[in-house]
Amino acid sequence: MRASAGWNTRRLSIALALVGGSLAFSPSVRADDILLSGTNPIQGVKISSATWVEVEYKMPGVSRSQKMESDRVDEIVWTEEPPTLGRGRNSLAKGEFSKALSSFKSAATINDEVYKFNAMYMQGVTELTHSRQDPSHVAAAATALSAYVSAAKRAKHFYVPHGILALADAHMAAGDFSKAESVLGDLASGEMGQKWIEGAKLKRAQVQLAQDKFKEARDLFRDVQGSADPNFALEAKIGYAACQVGQKQYPGAVSTIVEIVGDSSREKNSSSPRYGDLRGKAWIVYGQAEEGAAAGDKTKLQWAAYRYLRASVVAVGGGEVFAEALYRAKEVFKKLGQQDRGQAIDQRMNQLCPNSPWTKR
Numbered sequence: 193m194r195a196s197a198g199w200n201t202r203r204l205s206i207a208l209a210l211v212g213g214s215l216a217f218s219p220s221v222r223a224d225d226i227l228l229s230g231t232n233p234i235q236g237v238k239i240s241s242a243t244w245v246e247v248e249y250k251m252p253g254v255s256r257s258q259k260m261e262s263d264r265v266d267e268i269v270w271t272e273e274p275p276t277l278g279r280g281r282n283s284l285a286k287g288e289f290s291k292a293l294s295s296f297k298s299a300a301t302i303n304d305e306v307y308k309f310n311a312m313y314m315q316g317v318t319e320l321t322h323s324r325q326d327p328s329h330v331a332a333a334a335t336a337l338s339a340y341v342s343a344a345k346r347a348k349h350f351y352v353p354h355g356i357l358a359l360a361d362a363h364m365a366a367g368d369f370s371k372a373e374s375v376l377g378d379l380a381s382g383e384m385g386q387k388w389i390e391g392a393k394l395k396r397a398q399v400q401l402a403q404d405k406f407k408e409a410r411d412l413f414r415d416v417q418g419s420a421d422p423n424f425a426l427e428a429k430i431g432y433a434a435c436q437v438g439q440k441q442y443p444g445a446v447s448t449i450v451e452i453v454g455d456s457s458r459e460k461n462s463s464s465p466r467y468g469d470l471r472g473k474a475w476i477v478y479g480q481a482e483e484g485a486a487a488g489d490k491t492k493l494q495w496a497a498y499r500y501l502r503a504s505v506v507a508v509g510g511g512e513v514f515a516e517a518l519y520r521a522k523e524v525f526k527k528l529g530q531q532d533r534g535q536a537i538d539q540r541m542n543q544l545c546p547n548s549p550w551t552k553r
Contacts, residue, residue, distance in 0.1 A: 226260070227267040230422040242268060243348035244384050262350060263387040266423070274299055274307055280314060287547070289322040289329075309349045312340040316355065320362055324512050325547045327365065334362040338375075345378075353379060353388045360395050364402055372399050390419045397431055401438070410435040426452065426470050433477045442485035449478040469514075472507025475499050476517055483524060490528060497524040515541060515548035 225233040226247060237249040240257055247268070248259045280295030296318060299311035316337035323329040337359040344352050356379055363372035372395075378384065379392035397412035413435065416428035429452055436445035452474045479499030486492035503517035522537040541551040 225269040228264050229266050242350045244353055263385045292318045309344040313351050316340050330365045353384045369399050390416050390424050406435040406438040430474045437480045442481045445481035469507050472503045472513040475503030497521050510545050515545040515550035519550040
């Protein structure tokens with residue numbers, strides 16, 4: 193069944209917010225969707241509570257509440273919330289960061305703990321998203337996310353584990369890798385569930401990869417490849433292949449990636465924008481492996497360019513994975529002497545992702 197325009201808009205909002213789209217919840221609010229790991233969403237339910245432990249809800253026409261372990265839940269998308277939160281998310285989806293921050297800061301003064309925490313989390317997410325285009329916002333992102341985690345942890349707010357991973361990303365962006373690892377302690381301890389033990393290990397692997405510590409990262413990625421969470425498992429496989437590229441083990445990287453990208457039906461049918469970006473990243477690593485193995489061979493370089501272009505199709509349009517894919521394709525076309533194709537990609541990037549660091553290179 194084709195998704196409605198409204199649902200597509202909410203999906204894009206979730207993607208731009210990294211790990212959370214519409215977040216506000218209250219016992220009296222009707223949730224539009226509960227997005228689950230690896231299966232179809234549960235739609236039109238009424239949430240009575242949601243923590244990092246479990247989500248309690250009622251189905252339409254059913255009097256008895258049902259409970260679900262939060263490890264199974266990726267996102268919660270809501271239809272009703274204070275207008276300031278809705279305006280903030282709409283602004284974020286449009287890339288209007290100043291407006292989004294103003295709305296979330298205002299919403300953080302609401303005299304309702306849950307809405308306040310939602311707003312604090314979204315403030316940190318907005319700063320982090322903005323930092324992808326303007327690194328001067330990295331410190332503000334770390335400050336906002338740290339404040340959210342500290343305040344919301346006692347209430348076991350649903351998005352605290354996501355906030356911790358985002359905080360680690362902020363420290364990574366600042367180049368403070370030791371701090372990025374240190375904030376993962378609560379997740380690694382198991383306090384927030386088995387899923388987040390794997391999430392902490394995955395983020396540690398990404399920290400190691402960012403420092404070109406390929407062997408250490410590879411071992412950690414290997415441990416997470418069997419995760420029950422499909423996004424974690426996919427990220428781990430992509431990270432493992434990226435380590436193989438870093439170690440110049442190009443045939444092995446291709447073999448790893450082919451297992452991921454071979455099922456094209458999943459690309460078409462996935463309902464998660466984040467999943468699209470992950471598969472886009474897989475195609476980028478595929479291109480890097482092909483490009484690394486080419487050694488000047490023009491036919492192999494052409495194939496690398498095609499992998500990057502495929503990544504731009506699979507990824508969420510306008511995002512950083514999308515922009516990276518186009519940039520790498522452009523650079524390969526330059527190597528091939530196909531300046532006209534490189535210029536065409538330049539024009540596309542300036543039109544679709546003008547503020548991306550990849551466009552400004």
